[in-house]
Amino acid sequence: MxxxxxxxxxxxxxxxxxxxxxxxxxxxxxxxxxxxxxxxxxxxxxxxxxxxxxxxxxxxxxxxxxxxxxxxxxxxxxxxxxxxxxxxxxxxxxxxxxxxxxxxxxxxxxxxxxxxxxxGALRLDPSEPGTGTVLPLREARANRLLGFDSMGAVTVIDRGEGTMSVPFPGGVPRTVEDKLAEHLSARDFGAVGDGAADDGPALQSAMNAAAASGKFLEIGEGLFRTSMPLLLPGAAAGLVMRGTILYAGPPGQAALTLGDGAGANNQRKAYLGLGVLRAIQSDWIDEADVGIRIRNIDASRVEIRRAERFTIGVQLVGDGRGCEDSDIHYGRVADNRIGLDLRTLTANAWMNSLRHHGGHFACASATNPGIGRFGIRLSAAPDAYRLHNAHLFLGPGFELQRQGTPGTVDAIPFLVEVDGRGLIAEGVRMEACSPYVARHTGGFSDALYRVAYVGTYGFTGCGVQYSGASRAGGTVLPLHQAAAAQGTPRLVAEAGNVRARAFRWDASGIGFEGMAVLSGNPAGPPATLNGFCFPGLDSLGLNAETVTLPTSRALAFVVDCTTCKEFFLAAEGSGLRPMAMQFSAAEAVMDGSAPVLWSNMNAVWQGAPSYWWEGNADLDSLVGGLPLNRLQRVTLAPNAAFAVIGVRGGNANALLKSLRLYAPATEAPQVLAGAGRLWGSRELTASLAYDPPSIAAGASAMQAVALPYVQNGDFVQAAFGGQASAYIDWSAAVTTTGAAGTVTARASNRHGSLAIDLAAGTLFLRAVKPRL
Structure with missing residues (x-):
């Protein structure tokens, strides 16, 4: 079925x-x-x-x-x-x-x-009795609000007497009027915010009311023009702005002042979204022309969206006490001669422990082009307290327009006119500024400027200028295009005076202790590390204090790079070009498919027969008038096991003074020279099992020992490891030279009457190349 x-x-x-x-x-x-x-x-x-x-x-x-x-x-x-x-x-x-x-x-x-x-219906919880849920009759509920009484039953409320409560246990019903009065709004006092009406009196009335009631004041969206300076007393809980104040009042005034001076503690405040714009650009003559002045803040949070066109954009003031333990966030602070001023006014004031976040401190090219400008100033009035301590700046950006190259006006991010300790600026960005990140005119100590980016003018343009200062208390760590200079502190190999390391290798070749000599056109070409690294070559010029390095020659350190793939190269001289070669674990030369990278210039592959990578510019070549190429990190291929890192001549007159190689602090790569490697050592050694014959009184015995690459003029010695005799003198002499060189050892019997027959032992030979 x-x-x-x-x-x-x-x-x-x-x-x-x-x-x-x-x-x-x-x-x-x-x-x-x-x-x-x-x-x-x-x-x-x-x-x-x-x-x-x-x-x-x-x-x-x-x-x-x-x-x-x-x-x-x-x-x-x-x-x-x-x-x-x-x-x-x-x-x-x-x-x-x-x-x-x-x-x-x-x-x-x-x-x-x-x-x-x-x-999907609105209904009571199953735990509640089904009473009090009937709607009032139509006549009773017409034109009224539907709500719930104190027992939770449905009721109606007059529109003008409504109460509100949060929908959670413990909430207390409040009138709508009371709820809306939690924050004061500038519009409640007649402010329009259309950019044309004079909102100054309305804004000041709102600020006075906020101080009288101890509440927050809110200035909503819009452009609020004022013909008078404004003051929010410290009795107000704080200020929240979403709009902007357009100051069209008299010059030489602070457009917006927050808090009280003369010793008042402006504590635990929140000033958020502050924005003040001057209607007409200030001429930067009067320092009393201030956009936002904040007095004696403590344990507070400040957020500034914009402060533009004043002599001083933002000013924190210590007056009768000080500013401390607060966080200030900055947005656009533009077209001010001094973007931010941290200033003490009295002897019993201070400016300590403030954390400053962000900020774009900028000036347009056409703004007062003949007047110097500064991003942030630490200052004190005459006879005021001068010890400013513990300021942390995180990620400030400066674009101050120094007006030409070289700059014709000061455009310096930090101006430190006071004493004190502990100014730390992290991640500083500099565009179109003077070649200084700071100017110190006082006795400030322990200022650290970590410059992340310098833009057009290069990382070398961010030093500290000391103008009448009593201490050189600033340290600059530039990261722009030279981060490796800060992160590779371990010295791996050093030739502090390359000229002093020179020695004669053979009749025409010159070698250098601890270093390999390379040819730009080796015969063959070779295929392995030992074939490319020569102990000495010709065409190298030795001057009184320097070495002339032609374009066909390179001097380098040879390192084991099995684990360490990044090195930092520092060279002193002129016309030098960085170079690097790579070899496999079998010491076979690697080709162009395994690139070498430089930190601040492009890499050029030379190919056969030299097989090295080099930079596309000399280390001392100028970029925009500045030596941007001096500091170079070299990054090797992941499969490289051995590397040759050094410099070659960038022109026929290139001069080398010193060469140093660094690696990260966690690495300790081996440097290869001597000890089985032919290059980089002045000393040649050989040994031979030898049983000297019986030597008659006054006679001698000779034994030839192969010692490859020994040359006439090398210092040679012979020693015998076996039976010793006070009457046997050992000496040596070069008998043949070159790759098949030979040294002849001589044993001479100085005894006047007895023949001496030594037991068998080992004959040691040593040759030392002469310094040049």
Whole structure:
């Protein structure tokens, strides 16, 4: 027989989000007839345009649209049965199971729809009794607010007497008026903010009210023009601005002053979103022309969006006490002669422990071009307290327009006119500034400027200028294009005086202790490390204090770079070009597929026969008038095991004075020279098992020993490791030279009458190349 439909515990509704291509959508609940399903598209009932399959099936079916619904369309499929009964059981009639099951199935399906509908209704929590939920009569609720009384029952409230409370336990009902008065708004006092009306009196009234009530003042969106300077007394809780004050008042005034002076403690304040713009650009003559002046803040937070066109953009003042332990965030501080001034006014004031975040301190090229400008000043009035301590600046940016190259006016980020300790500036950015990150005119100590970027004028243009200062208390760590100079402190190899390391290798070749000599055109060419690194070559010029390094020659250190892949090269001289070669673990030379990278110039692959990478400029070449190329980090290929790092002559008259190689502090790479390597050592040695013959009185015995590369003029010695005799003298002499050189050892018997026969031992030979 036919299987009867089953009504499972399945929600009678399902939703989909159309993708523009799918036309068939399933429904997991059973329906009795095709018309029992309701189809909605974006909430609207669809009258047609689809077919329904699966009516009468327990597992549901599908709705197939004639055309796919548009992408993003929300599709709702829900069962919607009419609530009615059309069948009836007859008295004493036959009660058929199928008919009864159909009736019960239909009722269960309808109840599922009721349950689904109640899930979206506003209703009481099951733990609450169902009392007090009847709406008042129409006449009682007309033109009134619907709410809840103190017992939570539905009630109505007059519009003018409404109360509000937070929807959480413990909330106390409050009038709407009281709620809205938590913060004062400048518009409550008549401020317009259209940039034309004079909002000064309204703003000052609002500030006075905030001080009288101890509340926050809010200045909303808009441009609030004022013809008078404004003061928010310290009794106000704080100020929040989303708009900007346009100052059109008299010059020589602070447009906006926050807090009280004369010893008042402006503590635990929040001044957020401050923005002040001067209507006419200041001529920068009067330092009393200030945008935002903040007095005696302590444990506070300040956020400045903009302060523009004043002599001093922002000024923190210590007056009768000081500013300390606060965070100040800066935005755009532009077209001011001094962007930020940290100033003490009295002998019992201070300026300590302030944290300064960000800030774009900038000037336009056309703004007072003949007057010097400074980003941040630490200053003190005459006879005021001068010890400013512990200022931390994080990420300030300066674009001060120094007016020409070289600059014709001062454009210096920091001006330190006071004494004190502990100014730290991290991540300083300098654009179009003077070649100084700071000017010190007092006795300030322990100022650290970490310059992240200097822009057009190079990292060398960020020193400290001492103008009448009593201490040189500034340290500059430039990172721009030379970060390796700060991060590679371990000295690996050093030739502090290359000229003093020179020695004669052979008749025409010159070698250098601890260093390899390389040719730009080696014969062959060689294929291995030992073939490319020569102990000495010709064409090198030795001067009184320097070495002339032609373009065909290079001097370098050879290192094991199995683990250490980054080195820092420092060279002193002129016309020198950095170079590097790489070799595999088998000491085979690596080709151009394994690049070497320099930190501040492009790398050029020379290819055969030299097989080295070099920089595309000399180390002392100028960029924009500055030697940007002097400090170079070299990064080797990951598969390099040995490297040759040094300099070659960039021109025929290149001079080398000193050469140093550094590596990261965590590395200690081995330097290869001597000890089995032919290059970099003045000393040659050899040994031979030797049984001297019996030597008659006054006679001598000689033994030739092979000592490759020994030359006439080398200092040679012989020694015997075996039986000793006070009457036997050992000496040596070069007998043949070159790659197959030979040294002859002589044993001379000085005894007047006895022959001496020494027991067998080892004959040692040593040759030392002469210094040049």
């Amino acid at each position: 036919d299987e009867h439909i089953r009504i499972g515990d399945v929600s009678p509704r399902v939703q989909y989000l159309a993708d523009g291509t799918q036309a068939s959508f399933t429904y997991p609940f059973p329906i009795f007839h095709a018309e029992d399903i309701e189809v909605r598209l974006d909430g609207l009932v669809a009258a047609g345009g689809y077919q329904v399959a699966g009516a009468g099936a327990s597992e549901g079916g599908s709705v197939v649209f004639d055309a796919p619904p548009a992408a993003g369309c929300r599709i709702t499929l829900r069962r919607d049965l009419p609530v009615s009964r059309t069948s009836d059981f007859q008295a004493n009639g036959i009660l058929r199971a199928r008919v009864l099951n159909d009736e019960l199935d239909y009722q269960v399906a309808v109840l599922q729809e009721v349950k689904d509908g109640l899930s």
